Amino acid sequence: MADTPLLTVNDLRLGFLAGERLLYAVDGISFAIARGETFALLGESGCGKSATAQGILRLLPTAGRIAGGSVRFAGSELLALPEAEMRAYRGGRMAMIFQEPATSLNPVLTVGRQIGEVLERHRGLAGAAARQRMLELLRQVGIADPERRLDEYPFQLSGGMKQRVMIAIALAGEPELLIADEPTTALDVTVQAQILDLLAGLQAARGMGMLLITHDLGVVARMAQRIGVMYAGELVEVASREDFFTTPRHPYTQALFAALPEVSRRGTALTTIPGQVPALAAMPAGCRFAGRCAQVMPVCREQSPDWREAAPGHAVRCHWQGSALPGMAPAALVAAESAVAAPLLEVAELKVHFPIRQGILQRVVGHVRAVDGVSLAIAPGRTLALVGESGCGKTTVGKALLQLIAPTAGSVTLAGRQLVGADRRALRAARQQAQMIFQDPFASLNPRLRIGEIIAEGIAALGVAGDPAALVAALLQQVGLPADAAQRFPHEFSGGQRQRIAIARALAVQPQLLVCDEPTSALDVSVQAQILNLLKTLQAELGVAYLFITHNFAVVEYLAHDIAVMYLGRIVEQGRAEEVLGKPRHPYTQALLSAVPVPRLDGAGQRIALAGEAPSPARPPAGCHFHPRCPRASEICRQRYPDSVAVSATHTVACVLAA
Structure with missing residues (x-):
């Protein structure tokens, strides 16, 4: 990685007008992203993650205002650029994958037209050369039959395909920095795995920096080199991937880990964080997490904590200096497993x-x-x-x-x-x-x-x-x-x-x-x-x-x-x-489970990649419906649908391999 960061955000403050008052959604955050690095911004809804991304690209809504700070990209101060010059950066050297593709794609323009706008503006391509590049981009993001899809409208695509079109648009300008705002929220695990693989592959090939905004700790474990935890408009912890998953320091970060559902917590109540992220109009004095913190002390309510280095490259903004994970002890048992009764x-x-x-x-x-x-x-x-x-x-x-x-x-x-x-x-x-x-x-x-x-x-x-x-x-x-x-x-x-x-x-x-x-x-x-x-x-x-x-x-x-x-x-x-x-x-169950991102450093086992997408239920394939995507399909799978086979008294499988 280069010594000079690709993106440097320093003391960025931005807010939204409410009458004559400016309510700060992002209040003095600083971080840097190197070329080829993924920096994940993590936190609950309402913490200011998406507002940070919008501020970097200067895409705030009408009521939004940048109140101070600096955003430097490859040596240029973005906040000082005229809007005409900023447009050369947006979509070209910097691009964004928005959280909701259904509302981000123009419903009255074809897929090809929307990708073509970026190619014409930022790469100077038009006509046959542009169309050829569009087909390459759609193939790159894993969309089958790209010739047909280019002439279709967003409503004709599935959620996963719309998200991939958004990625194709973002990548069309060959950006040096990609901002991905919840790029896999509400996607199936198989589609999510394909998209994450695609982003990681492109990043390695191009040396592209990435700001990944998410609340999925499994995605963070798979993609990020460094993580910043955001709460109520402020960063509260910044750490490397290894430190973040082995020794999280801030009580808020620890509470997020304790709230994760997993099989080891089946018989217990999950740890929850009481209350909510404070409203912009009612930010408390002192530490903003104090009202919800299990480790709160009197000083927390009076004085905003300073940054301290817990370890090299691991900074935390907290008065409390303990290391125990609050809420990690087993919670009260909810209920014992009962005997199976007659079906309801x-x-x-x-x-x-x-x-x-x-x-x-x-x-x-x-x-x-x-x-x-x-x-x-x-x-x-x-x-x-x-x-x-x-x-x-x-x-x-x-x-x-x-x-x-x-x-x-x-x-x-x-x-x-x-x-x-x-x-x-x-x-x-x-x-x-x-x-x-x-x-x-x-x-x-x-x-x-x-x-x-x-x-x-x-x-x-x-x-x-x-x-x-x-x-x-x-x-x-x-x-x-x-x-x-x-x-x-x-x-x-x-x-x-x-x-x-x-x-x-x-x-x-x-x-x-x-x-x-x-x-x-x-x-x-x-x-x-x-x-x-x-x-x-x-x-x-x-x-x-x-x-x-x-x-x-x-x-x-x-x-x-x-x-x-x-x-x-x-x-x-x-x-x-x-x-x-x-x-x-x-094989389908095995592929689904292999694609699940795990919120741990050791991750999961080898992922089983599935070819293409599920066929249309209007035209299901002959034989086993899964055989066109199955890595273990044989000739018999193409001829007849398999009977359901009992592999135990309570476990049945519709597959010839289970017989």
Whole structure:
């Protein structure tokens, strides 16, 4: 690495206007990035990570203001450049992968047009030469059939493909510095692994510096050489990868590690960080973490701590100088594993096929086989995790169980009652026994109703006995929200709080089964720990069963009793959590587990790379649906779909290799 840093940020301060007051989102942070180095910026939502990236590129919104400091890139002071000169840096020498590609890509321009803009502006390419370079970029980011994709619009692409197009746009200008803001949030582990491999490979080939913004400690362990931990607009710890994962010093960093779900903490409550990141308008005096810190001392509330060097290259901003990891001691046991009872829910050969219509007369020309013969069972008080890549049919299974989508075939039996083909009255009774927690709580909560009204809606509709106001108050207390939350609207709450409200609404009718669709997706580890503790406590107290739809294997390890792995509408492996995680038998399960980034220095084993993407459920391949991507496929795999083979009393696999 060169002696002179590629990027040097010194005492950067920026904020947002609120009336006549400037509220500081980033308050005096300093760091440097060398060529070929990845510096990870870590912290909860609201800590100022994305605002830092926007400030470096001078892409702040209208109310944003840079109040002071210095940002030097390859010797040039960026904050002093006129806007016309700054444009030559943006997209060219510096590029950014934004957190949400769906909102960052222009919906009315084709993929080729959006990549072409960068090539024309920063590389001087147009016409056939530009198109050739676009095809190379799409191949480089792993997009199959790039000739067709260039002429498509963003809405025609999957989430993973949109993210890869964003990366292609960012790389088109051949940047010296790449700012990646949560580049893999909410992506499947296989797509995430491909993107991380791509970024690491390009970085090694080009000597590109990278600022990686994330809250995923597994991604940090895999990608970063140095890490900066950010809290409430300030850096509180900066360390090398080795020091960060072996001896984290700041109580906030230690609390983040303690909040991680993993199999070793199955029987315990996860450590949570009380409270929230302080609002910009109410920053406390002294240390900003003092109100949530397990090691707080009187001086912390009065005086902001100075930087001190805990070890060479390892600096921490904290008055406390102990080394014990707060919260790392085992927490109280939540519940003992119970014996497996008779199933509460039994699903047999469930199918959901959506018709494909074409022409003026809208004739059916085919079907999307979203769910194609799924069978599973869940006992009271147990959690079945349904895992697999996006588009494999997990959410459709959850909705079909509750008859929110009409199944094409199969049976769903809940507490002895057949739901498929049941009349409205029978379904109404069944909905008191089974409820759903949707993936996006904000989209599923009525913005016009107060929280008390939202929770009471189900109580009134299904005639739950008791005083509605008292039930609402009890539910709010049960999910850890204050009583006055009943009078507030959904937009007044954080993401984690809204998820608690969604859980309270689902629990209002006292169900026996909860279908949880990605309930911790894109949440910070501290908020995720609160939600997981809540779900585990409710299961212990009320005996609720969960169908837990997720792609987060750390959550699966911590919460699930049983696991079903889904691929292209079918279950390919199913069994106890320890069987599927400890001895996976299907090549797809093995590939999924090998792609999970592990938040430890030793990392995981060798990753099994999968070719291409999952085929379309409208055109599933002949034979085993997984054979076009399977590294161990044989001729028999191409000829017929394998039968499900029992490898133990509780473990089944649909693969010829398991026979």
